[in-house]
Amino acid sequence: MTTRDQARAQAVKLIASRVSERDRAGRGDRADAEPFAASVLAELAAIGFRYVPALRPPGRADTPPATPEQARAYADTARRKITHPREQP
Template identity: 45%
Template structure:
């Protein structure tokens, strides 16, 4: 398991534990949701979690790549739909 995967598991475990603790409190004793969420984020930050900006990616075709013609694209889509169709519907037409 990579360090990133372990950090993800640890973060999930922390949030799950805090949710259970919160749910076990009497309704009148529960903190405001925003205050509770801020406390969880603060605790995560104490373990090294930091908010980061999402990075966008732009797909670029490889040099010399030609897009599929519409007929080929439709044939591929039909094949994918056939594979996604639930069992028992194999002989139905769309």
């Protein structure tokens, strides 16, 4: 495994553990989304990752951004894959 692969695996492990930890918390104890995301990004920065805003691929300038509902659905799908990887097809 290369250093880049090791770093990626470390980042995925960190994100998965933080999301699992957050999901185990009761609704009243769960962190708000923005501070939670900021803390995850801070932890990733501490291990060497740097936030870079996503850029729209060329030729897709006319595509509207995702709606909040689409973004939530995508996040729910990603969360299920992280927290329950064996249940995926």
